[in-house]
Amino acid sequence: MRLVSTRSGETRDRPVGDPPDRGADGRRPRWSAGSGWTAAMAAALAVVLGVSVVLAIGLGSAVVPPAETARYLWAAVSGGAIQADEVTRYQIIWQIRTPRVLLAAVVGAGLGVVGVAVQAMVRNALADPFILGVSSGASVGAVAVGVFGALSALGVYAVSAGAFLGALVATLLVYLVASTPTGVTPLRLVLTGVAMSFGFQAVMSVIVYFAPSSEATGTVLYWTMGGFGAATWGSFPVVVAVVVAGTVVLRGFARPLDVMALGDETAASLGVDTDRLRKGLFVLTAVMTGAMVAVSGAIGFVGLVVPHVVRIAVGADHRRVLTIAPLAGAVLMVWVDLISRVLVAPRELPLGVITALVGVPVFITLMRRRGYLFGGR
Amino acid sequence: MDLRLDGLSVRIDGSEIVRSLSLDVPRGRVVGLVGPNGSGKSTALRCVYRALRPSAGAVRLDGDDIASLSLRQSARVVAALTQESGTDLDFTVEEVVALGRAPHLRGNQALGARERELCREAMERMDVAHLARRGVLGLSGGERQRVLVARALVQEPRVLVLDEPTNHLDVRHQIRLLSLLRGIGPTVLVVLHDLNLASAACDRLGVLSEGRLVASGTPEEVLTPGLVKNVFGVDAEIVPHPLTGDPQLLYTLDSPRH
Known part of the structure; x- marks a missing residue:
């Protein structure tokens, strides 16, 4: 017997080993199923995230001890006083590092969540937030702003706005091309997204090729590799609002997402209109991804791998996955960003290098240990 | 109904x-x-x-x-058992069965005690209770089919x-x-x-x-050698089941050597 806590919070005895716990083929049963386990894991991850954020804010070319970092942060939040000789360090902490680290956390959380949603939407294990042409569309938008001076009325936010609009236009195009009178099928969506991405990349290459300045090349590189080097407080509130709202809405649709995973016909028989749900998911993920790409470029791998790692830990249930995925994504991204800027300081490694270096071994280890199945044996 | x-x-x-x-x-x-x-x-x-x-x-x-x-x-x-074999995601058996309650529940509302009991009964009825905590992707085709029937039953x-x-x-x-x-x-x-x-x-x-x-019509009315030949293109002997009287078809395999 083992104590298993139920949803209502009380614990009760439940025989875990109902007849043969191990099946005829000897596969281990899932060891984590209770929501108590998920809550404990969420709490642990939240603590890890808090500690990671404070550590990451303190570390960099000028190292500030965690206690002092916390004091500066408290001073900034509560409006407390600091010594005159600390102003420079305070500026570094509060104006440069804090927005950067928090942005990394938010974007990591958002990418994890959008990864879950996109994989559910197109029913494909290889899908990531950028599979529907968002990143290449954003690059086209950003480059168009840089080269043609579009949206110049928006000042410093012009490039971000261009990237966001480019992302939305790209996903809209993909949707229109993929849709048929009977609705949108997952596979069509993926194929269209992949094909159109090549088209957007071609457009971008043409613009860069004929561009009068080398600035465009830099913009493209930044948007395709991604990074938090340009983080400021200014762009922060919009991204936070979009990511938090999107996550809350998606979590509200956890059960319909579960039902949709059983197949479109079965979902219809269980009262879920998959066509409508898919349209909603499409809009939601496009806006979320667009908002994130606009501030950080297209950071690969996180949105692909975090959903799988989380499912390995807590199972496929979307309510649990959507609880853990944002926390896991945030922790991963904070550390990836930290490593990228301290490893070869003062230079910065591209984030993609670190996400792969950290993520690939973690993912492969977990996948091999748990007998993880996605899409059959 | x-x-x-x-x-x-x-x-x-x-x-x-x-x-x-x-x-x-x-x-x-x-x-x-x-x-x-x-x-x-x-x-x-x-x-x-x-x-x-x-x-x-x-x-x-x-x-x-x-x-x-x-x-x-x-x-x-209306509940249905479709031809779809299931899912790409490795839900546990009890999770899949519980999804049968989806049309009766609002949003992410949790299953009540009666509904959990309903799920347990359905799993026992379909002989899959011992698989409750196993992932559906690891099951055999027949086990998975029984899980899906249990899910349909839970829909009441x-x-x-x-x-x-x-x-x-x-x-x-x-x-x-x-x-x-x-x-x-x-x-x-x-x-x-x-x-x-x-x-x-x-x-x-x-x-x-x-x-x-x-x-x-009733099986007796419908299953005649003529209909089976016309619709399915098969010659069959039709005999009543010795105990129940239900018409049963006996086939002869084509043997090209004769």
């Missing part, structure tokens, strides 16, 4: 898959749909569980057009439609499932390939050929 297919037609990409099909499934009865591959059986069922909208005619529950109900409302009344349907429920099942579980259909309560419309099982399990049979209903 009475189920009635009322002049149902389905046209997909210009070809008419089902042509003005009318069939009554009286309350509490088990009606089987049989017919060769591509005769429109599954397409007709899809209209009943709302995966497809008929191009003409209607599916009626106690006389009311099912199209007037929301998807959720009809899912509280008043009409149950099943598309080839005996697929992947061994003979013991085929018989167990079809015995369950009788006396289970809801009205049942089931597509079956095995004519002998259909004859034993169903109160009435409808025979489809090229989208049209070509015969309907």
Whole structure:
């Protein structure tokens, strides 16, 4: 017997080993199923995230001890006083590092969540937030702003706005091309997204090729590799609002997402209109991804791998996955960003290098240990 | 609840898959749909569980057009076992079964005590209770099929439609499932390939050929050597079952050497 806590919070005895716990083929049963386990894991991850954020804010070319970092942060939040000789360090902490680290956390959380949603939407294990042409569309938008001076009325936010609009236009195009009178099928969506991405990349290459300045090349590189080097407080509130709202809405649709995973016909028989749900998911993920790409470029791998790692830990249930995925994504991204800027300081490694270096071994280890199945044996 | 297919037609990409099909499934009865591959059986069922909208005619529950109900409302009344084999995600068996309650629950509302009991009963009935904590992707085809039936039962349907429920099942579980259909309560419309099982399990049979209903009635009335030859292109001896009297088909394999 083992104590298993139920949803209502009380614990009760439940025989875990109902007849043969191990099946005829000897596969281990899932060891984590209770929501108590998920809550404990969420709490642990939240603590890890808090500690990671404070550590990451303190570390960099000028190292500030965690206690002092916390004091500066408290001073900034509560409006407390600091010594005159600390102003420079305070500026570094509060104006440069804090927005950067928090942005990394938010974007990591958002990418994890959008990864879950996109994989559910197109029913494909290889899908990531950028599979529907968002990143290449954003690059086209950003480059168009840089080269043609579009949206110049928006000042410093012009490039971000261009990237966001480019992302939305790209996903809209993909949707229109993929849709048929009977609705949108997952596979069509993926194929269209992949094909159109090549088209957007071609457009971008043409613009860069004929561009009068080398600035465009830099913009493209930044948007395709991604990074938090340009983080400021200014762009922060919009991204936070979009990511938090999107996550809350998606979590509200956890059960319909579960039902949709059983197949479109079965979902219809269980009262879920998959066509409508898919349209909603499409809009939601496009806006979320667009908002994130606009501030950080297209950071690969996180949105692909975090959903799988989380499912390995807590199972496929979307309510649990959507609880853990944002926390896991945030922790991963904070550390990836930290490593990228301290490893070869003062230079910065591209984030993609670190996400792969950290993520690939973690993912492969977990996948091999748990007998993880996605899409059959 | 009475189920009635009322002049149902389905046209997909210009070809008419089902042509003005009318069939009554009286309350509490088990009606089987049989017919060769591509005769429109599954397409007709899809209209009943709302995966497809008929191009003409209607599916009626106690006389009311099912199209007037929301998807959720009809899912509280009609449960289905589809041909879809399941999922890409490794849900546990108990999670999949619990999803049968989805049409009855609001949002992410958790299952109550009665509903958990319902799930347990259904799993026991389908002989999958011992697999409750296992991932569905690790199950055999037959085990998975039984899990999906349990999920449909948990829906507490008043009409149950099943598309080839005996697929992947061994003979013991085929018989167990079809015995369950009788006396289970809801009205049942089931597509079956095995004519002998259909004859034993169903109160009435409808025979489809090229989208049209070509015969309907009790198994004795429908299963005649002439019809089997015409519709399925097969010569069969038909004998009454020595115990139950249900008509049973005996086939002779073609032997080209003779």
